[in-house]
Amino acid sequence: MKSELDIFREFLKKKGMRYTPEREIIIKEIFSIHDHFDVDSLYISMRKKEARVSKASIYRLIPLLIEANLIEEVFFDRGQMYYEHIYGHEHHCHLRCVNCKQILEFNDPRLKEIERDLADKFNYKILRHKLEVMGLCQKCQDEQE
Template sequence: MGNENLVFEKYLQSKGLKLTQPRKIILNAAFATHEHFDVDGLYDQIRKKQKDVSRATIYRTIPLLVEAGLIKQSLRCLAKDHYEHIYGHGRHLHLICEKCGKIIEVESKETENILNKLAKKHNFNIKEFNVGAKGICNKCQK
């Protein structure tokens, strides 16, 4: 376990908000898996542990986690919103299989550098990268 809790608390303090019990639970659930997650996934995971947090609170907490720089919204690949944590993880890009939904994560400093270069040219202040491709994965090609 990293120190996401600390980061989150700091962020909340800076906004005059509180690190409450439900928010802690949601934060931990979000960081419990190293996969991508969605609201329903968090909800189920929390309920399995006999904790009790409403969907509404999850929906309300996610933007805070994004703002705090702890998670980001993933490339859209399905109907509902998906997120991944970015705190303590190198940036990566995604190859998303259209058949089985599998997400392959790949490191690529190069892409990031290019985007940074282009952004500078347009005087654009990048907050978040979104790089990836959809297609058919190894297995599903057969």
């Protein structure tokens, strides 16, 4: 399987854009985090590692990585967007506790079925879906009593 960097290199080539060390270290950082991330925490963790890039460069890179299907917006919370990398990972959805903010991942084959039915019914070519389920985890249910 091609590496994320190779995928992105090809993507840049096709668009007449350049492969720079800044883009490389940001991508390496993103793909070393196996969790959701936001721009600010990414920036901070890179600074700690002496991997210095400006925050602007991160903001500029993100739409490109999305277009290249390497990362995806996951959800927007408390004024900022969270992302996760999707290349090389099985697609999954998120179950979130609205109280303690715990996030669980799950997948369900019925979503593929729903996609197929929507494609038929509305003549759409389905590209992807995003399902967020909000609820209360066991612990937070208990505490509310």
